[in-house]
Every structure is written in structure tokens, then in C-alpha cells.
Amino acid sequence: MGEDKLTTTGFFRKKERQEKIVMVTAYDFPGAQAAAQAGVDVVLVGDSLGMVVLGYESTVLVTMEDMIHHSKAVRRGAPSAFIVADMPFLSCHLGISESVKNAGRLIQEGGADAVKIEGGRTSFAAIEAICNAQIPVVGHLGLTPQSVYQLGGYKVQSKDEQSAATTIKEARRLQEIGIFMLVMECVPAALGSFVSSDLHIPVIGIGAGQDCDGQVLVFHDLLGIKTGDLPKFAKQYQQLFPEMVTGIESYAAEVRSGAFPSKEQQYEVAGYEIQDLMKLT
Secondary structure (H helix, E strand, O other): OOOOOOOHHHHHHHHHOOOOEEEEEOOOHHHHHHHHHHOOOEEEEOOOHHHHOOOOOOHHHOOHHHHHHHHHHHHHHOOOOEEEEEOOOOOOOOOHHHHHHHHHHHHHOOOOOEEEEEOOHHHHHHHHHHHHOOOOEEEEEEOOHHHHHHHOOOOOOOOOHHHHHHHHHHHHHHHHHOOOEEEEEOOOHHHHHHHHHHOOOOEEEEOOOOOOOEEEEOHHHHOOOOOOOOOOOOOOOOOHHHHHHHHHHHHHHHHHHOOOOOHHHOOOOOOOOHHHHHOOO
């Protein structure tokens, strides 16, 4: 990365200086290397890995073991990056002590610098306990994918005044509890703008408008690795999946024609010919 590793206080200073914060997801060693070399501020090991890496229909099937496994790979790929790891489904809803233990595992075993926890009111107690355990926490409001079945699908949240007011109250309470950063997903741009200006902690948007203090996108969305339709809030900066298919097709064609491997990909030893091997049989 182009500068020293950021800390939680460093993100506050970025907000004070009105410097946008760049967050991107990564799930493995090469992805983390690419994100780090590109100079992003935060690498998020998102439970979105369930869909873009493991092929699940939603994030609710992702386990603590999955998150630790992928977080360790990301840390190896980006040893100097600030890494946030998602607390997966139910990992902070089975009692306070279990919640703190799970958060601690992502730090101690997974190598993360902070954890991200979805939800407002129902997550307050767990988040407060984890913050009190000196574990940095990123909050997450708006569309919370772990609650997708309860929310009725992937759709814009807080579209009416009552739900927007609830989101604002929850954001303020999360800040009061001790989170150092908040992700807001799939909410009207006006709400993203208001919450960003209302809080002193940085607000990272994903489908929350351009006025947030930073933005996050899924690695596979922005690089065009994932097939299928993109969500409205995503933008493709590359289209790598067709290139991947083309590369594999070229390899397959050369194998079938006998062009690969050529002599350039073979090992030759002087005086070591097939006739010599035949004498051994």
C-alpha cells in the first residue's frame, strides 16, 4: 500500500480531512495481494464469499470456520493491510460470551484487525460486549444480507420516514456503543448522506449514495468475475470472466491438438533417451 497501515483513529482523521475511504472485499491470497497492491484502505473479508466463492444462494450458510479459513488467506496475501472480517450468521446471536469468543477468534485465528456485525437493535448487546472486549467493530445497517429472508429479498431499505428514522436512531446508538465505522447498504442516497454528516465515525456506502465517507464493492463484481446480473449499486471496472473462459478454451484446444506442452514446457536431460529407458524393462 502507498502509506502506512491505517488504524481506527486514522479512519477518523480521513473523515475529518474529507478524504474518501476505499474498501474492497477479498477472499483469498491472490485477491488480497491485488487489493493491497492497488492501495485500498480497507480489505473486507465479507461473508459474501458464500455466494461469490462457495456458490451458496445466500450468506446464511457461511460458518465461522469458513470465515476464519478465508481471513487467514487474506492476511497472508495482505500482511500490512487493515482487514475487517464479517461475523457470519448466528455467530453473535447465541449469547454474549459466545459472541465475544467468536469475534476474538476472527482476530486471533483469522488475523483480522476488526469485525463487522450486521443489524441494529437486535445486535446492540453483542456489539457493546465485543467493543468492551477491546475488539474494533464495524456496524452494518440498511440491507443486511444475513436477514434477507426476514426482509423479503434483496431490495432497498428505509424508503419511508418511519423506517428511515429508525435507521438514524440505530446508527447513533451504534456509534454511542463504540463502533468505529458503519457500513450502510441499499438505502436512499439522501439517508446515506444524512447519516454520514450526522455521525463522527466514517460511514461506508454500498448503494447508499456518493456522499458517504467511503465506498465498498465486492471484488467479483467490480472485476467482472461473477456471472449474472449486477446489483444496481455495483460497477464493473473490468470484465475478467470472459477472459478467463477464453484462456481456458485456448489451453483446452492446445491440449487436444498436441500443441501443449511444447518443448519449452518439457524437461530434457542430456543422454537420457527413451531407448535407455527401454533397456531397464
